[in-house]
Amino acid sequence: MRVLLNMFLLLYLSFSAEAQDTPPFQPMDVFQLEWVENPMISPDGEWIVYQRRGMDIMHDRRTSQLWIIRADGTEHEKLTNRDQSESAAVWSPDSKRLAFVSSKGEGAEIYTYTLKRGKVNRLTQLDRSPSGLSWSPDGSSIAFSMLVPEAEPRMVRPLKKPKGAKWANHPRVINRLKHEADGSGYMEPGFRHYFMVPSEGGSARQITSGKVHHRGAPQWSKNGEYLFFSGNLNEDWAHDFRESEVYRVRIMDGKVDQLTDRKGPDGGLAISPDGSKIAYLGFDDRVQTYQLRQLSIMDADGQNSKRISVDLDRNLSNLTWNANGSALYAQYDDHGATKLARIGMDGSVDVLIDDIGGEAVARPYSGGSYSLSDNGLVAYSQASPYTPARLAIHTPTGSKTLVDLNEDLLPYRELGEVEEIWWKSHVDGRDIQGWLVKPPGFDPDRTYPLLVENHGGPISCYGPYFSPEMQLYAAAGYVVLYPNPRGSTSYGEEFGNLLYHNYPGDDYHDVMDGVDAVLKLGYTSEDSLFVTGGSAGGIMSAWMIGKNNRFRSAAVIKPVMNWISKTLVADNYYGYAHSRYPGQPWENPMEYWKFSPLSLVGNIETPTLVMVGTSDLRTPLSEAKQLYHALKIRKVETALVEMPGAYHFIANRPSQLIMKIEHILAWFDRSR
Numbered sequence: 030m031r032v033l034l035n036m037f038l039l040l041y042l043s044f045s046a047e048a049q050d051t052p053p054f055q056p057m058d059v060f061q062l063e064w065v066e067n068p069m070i071s072p073d074g075e076w077i078v079y080q081r082r083g084m085d086i087m088h089d090r091r092t093s094q095l096w097i098i099r100a101d102g103t104e105h106e107k108l109t110n111r112d113q114s115e116s117a118a119v120w121s122p123d124s125k126r127l128a129f130v131s132s133k134g135e136g137a138e139i140y141t142y143t144l145k146r147g148k149v150n151r152l153t154q155l156d157r158s159p160s161g162l163s164w165s166p167d168g169s170s171i172a173f174s175m176l177v178p179e180a181e182p183r184m185v186r187p188l189k190k191p192k193g194a195k196w197a198n199h200p201r202v203i204n205r206l207k208h209e210a211d212g213s214g215y216m217e218p219g220f221r222h223y224f225m226v227p228s229e230g231g232s233a234r235q236i237t238s239g240k241v242h243h244r245g246a247p248q249w250s251k252n253g254e255y256l257f258f259s260g261n262l263n264e265d266w267a268h269d270f271r272e273s274e275v276y277r278v279r280i281m282d283g284k285v286d287q288l289t290d291r292k293g294p295d296g297g298l299a300i301s302p303d304g305s306k307i308a309y310l311g312f313d314d315r316v317q318t319y320q321l322r323q324l325s326i327m328d329a330d331g332q333n334s335k336r337i338s339v340d341l342d343r344n345l346s347n348l349t350w351n352a353n354g355s356a357l358y359a360q361y362d363d364h365g366a367t368k369l370a371r372i373g374m375d376g377s378v379d380v381l382i383d384d385i386g387g388e389a390v391a392r393p394y395s396g397g398s399y400s401l402s403d404n405g406l407v408a409y410s411q412a413s414p415y416t417p418a419r420l421a422i423h424t425p426t427g428s429k430t431l432v433d434l435n436e437d438l439l440p441y442r443e444l445g446e447v448e449e450i451w452w453k454s455h456v457d458g459r460d461i462q463g464w465l466v467k468p469p470g471f472d473p474d475r476t477y478p479l480l481v482e483n484h485g486g487p488i489s490c491y492g493p494y495f496s497p498e499m500q501l502y503a504a505a506g507y508v509v510l511y512p513n514p515r516g517s518t519s520y521g522e523e524f525g526n527l528l529y530h531n532y533p534g535d536d537y538h539d540v541m542d543g544v545d546a547v548l549k550l551g552y553t554s555e556d557s558l559f560v561t562g563g564s565a566g567g568i569m570s571a572w573m574i575g576k577n578n579r580f581r582s583a584a585v586i587k588p589v590m591n592w593i594s595k596t597l598v599a600d601n602y603y604g605y606a607h608s609r610y611p612g613q614p615w616e617n618p619m620e621y622w623k624f625s626p627l628s629l630v631g632n633i634e635t636p637t638l639v640m641v642g643t644s645d646l647r648t649p650l651s652e653a654k655q656l657y658h659a660l661k662i663r664k665v666e667t668a669l670v671e672m673p674g675a676y677h678f679i680a681n682r683p684s685q686l687i688m689k690i691e692h693i694l695a696w697f698d699r700s701r
Contacts, residue, residue: 051443053469053504056687058442059497060086063434064417065410066093066388067116067398071124074100074402076144078108078118078127079420081434082390084683091681095129100406100422102431108142109149117160121168126228128152128162128171139171141228152230159224161246165253170225172247172256177235178219206267211600211646211677223247223256225280237278237285241266245296247278250329251304255279257329259296259309262287270604271316275309275331288331297322299348299357305329308348308357316607318532319488319518319525322346324357324372338376342521345372352403360385362395362519364462365492369399369407369423382428385409386494387418391680392484392563393464393494393511395519414447414493415439443469445503447493452546454515456535459524463512463543464493465552466503478581478701479553480507481544483562483569487528487536490517498680501690507559507697508552514539530611532624533572540569541577555579559697563587563679564648568626571656574637575629582700584638584693587648587679590630590655592621600646630659636666638696640689642675668696 061084068079081096095108095115109115113133120127127142137158141150152171153159159173182202190196201215209215221242226233236256237243241263247256255277262276262285263269273294278285288307289295295311307329310322321344327334339345343361350357357372358381369382385397388410397418399409411421411430416439420432445466454461468477480502484491491511502509513520514536516528528534547553558580562570567588574583589595593614596605606613614621622628637660641653653669660667670692672685680686 051441054439054442054444054497054500055504056501056691058438059683059687060084061435061438062390062417062497064387064390065420065432065434066418067118068408068410068420069118069120069400070100070402070406070408070422071120072122072403073124074404074406075124076100077408077420077422077431078120079408079432080116080118081107082388083434086683089682089684091683095127096432098420098431100402100408100431102429105432111149117162119162119164121164121228122166123168126168128164128228130159130162132158139173139226150230152226152228153233155233161244163246163248163256164228165225165249166251167253169228170253171228172223172225172236172249174221174244174246175224175233176217176219177222178217181218206603207270207600209600209646214644214646214676223258223278236280236283238283248298248300250277250300254281257288257298257300257307259298268603271314271608273311275307277329286331288327289334294322295325297346297348299350300329301350301354302352303354306354308350310345310348317526318516318529318608319522321522324348324359326374337372337374339372339378340376341370341378342523344518347399349401351401351405358399358401358407360397360399362490362492365395365464365490365513365517365519367395367397367412367492369409382407382409382423384412384421384428386412386492387416389494389496390417391496391678391686392482392498393491393496394484395490395492395494412492412494414495415444416495445469445500445509446471447499449493450510450543450546452543454535454539454542456538459515459539461512461514461539461543462520463510464491465547466496466499466509466511467552468503468506468508473551476554476557477506477508477552478557478559478697479544479547480509480697481540481558481560481562481570481573482509482511483540483560483566484511484513484517485562485564485566486518487516487532487565487569488518488525489565490519492519497686498690502694505694508547510543510547512540512543514543530609530620532609533569533626534624536569537572537576540573544579557581557701559583559700561586561693564677565589567648571626571633571637572629574635575626575632578634580635582636582638582697584640584696585653585656586640586689586693587642587645587677588626588639588652588656589648590625590627590652592625593618594655595648595652596621598649598651627655627659630656631663633660633663633665636696636700638668638670638693640670640672640679640692642672642677642679644674645677645679647677 063083066080098105118129139153157176161174163172223236224233247258275289293314297310299308324337345359347360367385371379397410407423410418448465561584563586567586639657657669
């Protein structure tokens with residue numbers, strides 16, 4: 030009997046040691062994450078090239094290199110032997126070559142890769158970085174977009190300084206409506222135009238001209254005479270920023286024809302395989318917060334436009350024709366998940382794939398990408414709650430994972446279980462969706478602190494995707510709730526537009542109803558609630574603690590506190606009037622003020638951490654400081670964390686993603 034007991038004891042200790050050997054996801058694991066972006070399948074369906082993204086621990090940055098694999102999953106290898114950033118790969122029509130953009134340090138150039146010989150050729154020597162590569166139908170040329178700079182405006186002549194003197198730089202004069210962009214800062218004066226370069230190398234020739242922008246990847250006409258594109262070439266394009274039309278430009282002489290004409294954005298175009306039709310997306314602008322793009326088809330010369338009545342209350346994107354021109358493929362978000370469907374010419378919808386995504390790699394936003402071969406194979410970024418985007422292929426028999434870049438890490442971590450949850454809003458009985466992430470080793474007989482994580486946007490959505498941020502919260506012992514309250518996308522136009530002239534509004538009640546729903550599950554207790562969120566999630570977090578004192582602690586990340594100051598300081602300062610709130614701030618100041626979380630700051634008693642990037646141009650540092658300074662004046666427990674050099678995407682650098690979570694957890698731990 031003693032021998033038998035000893036055997037059971039050894040087995041128990043062995044199993045316990047094995048369980049202990051599987052740690053939860055850890056902060057430094059962030060540097061080991063890799064994921065797939067922009068998979069491009071060759072027209073003949075034989076090969077897939079994709080961006081292999083990762084984290085560089087020595088340079089603290091995200092990396093991008095191109096890898097190639099056969100569609101059957103064999104011969105997986107790096108495309109080139111170059112130690113440079115690589116992206117934007119596009120296949121030649123005959124599937125024999127790839128064009129891509131590569132850079133090391135400043136500037137980028139266009140390269141080609143010959144599949145048969147494995148040879149890399151540099152095509153260009155450009156003044157600025159190219160984007161939007163597009164092959165001509167015969168493979169002889171590549172079109173692209175590039176900035177053509179203009180001189181900085183000056184009001185006075187520079188002073189003549191003595192030889193060798195070290196003076197301040199000449200003052201910068203700005204006279205443009207849009208002059209800076211979050212993520213890149215000050216925008217160099219100039220306009221983006223289309224160019225083309227021979228695919229065998231040579232001089233790049235400018236196709237378009239004028240003081241208007243030509244952005245995005247153009248599409249070629251079947252005969253190679255035109256480039257089709259969407260943009261805004263109106264004289265008042267800067268102020269009429271919601272407007273866009275479909276155009277074509279004749280390559281020989283740069284003559285531009287406008288093919289669509291309505292008040293509202295038209296774009297997302299796709300040329301049919303025979304070149305006779307153009308599919309595009311757009312809507313008649315009703316100047317509201319959220320509007321769905323409608324599918325239309327017209328002749329290649331802009332005639333006979335008709336709307337395809339698609340039986341789907343969702344926003345379509347990323348149109349692609351099938352090989353015989355009988356149907357279109359399109360992405361859309363549905364209940365937080367990104368799907369791919371085949372759209373018939375009669376508007377019928379056939380869902381093919383329901384697990385696209387996983388490219389966000391920070392918080393669990395929807396998204397992802399796909400490409401279609403001539404024989405109907407689909408390469409796509411495949412989502413999962415437990416790993417970043419994998420490479421997958423969809424065939425008539427179903428989907429198959431080809432590459433999982435995290436097999437060397439995540440199977441050796443105990444991840445928090447992701448559970449879908451629904452509840453009723455007490456406001457109007459609407460069904461509201463969210464997800465819970467449970468701590469590793471979750472015990473249903475215990476209670477855990479609840480951490481609410483509000484998404485940004487607010488016109489966006491979370492979904493069932495892997496998120497290192499959510500997993501790190503769960504690994505620290507929190508049950509995490511991330512909700513999609515009203516105003517979130519993927520639930521239809523009416524749901525997404527419920528915040529029109531009412532934000533923040535009843536979305537607050539939706540989130541709090543979600544908190545109460547989790548309390549009913551018994552996972553947590555009323556005295557152990559915490560809240561955080563970034564951008565629009567920071568707004569909601571500040572609003573929540575201004576409306577109630579139920580939370581033990583809060584972390585308000587890159588918030589808008591004052592809509593009047595934010596609207597006229599942010600990089601997109603000109604874009605809020607009417608669609609978000611009626612009128613401009615000076616026309617309707619009290620309307621802007623009543624939706625500003627700063628108006629509630631006198632109610633806040635919750636200990637609050639405030640965090641922002643010092644280079645954030647979308648929700649500037651001054652917004653976060655308004656909350657911090659107000660709380661300091663009121664002697665509410667608070668601290669301000671400034672991320673040096675970070676733009677609005679505060680977690681872009683891996684070390685800052687980690688430090689963001691570490692600071693939030695450290696602040697919450699003070700109240701647990």
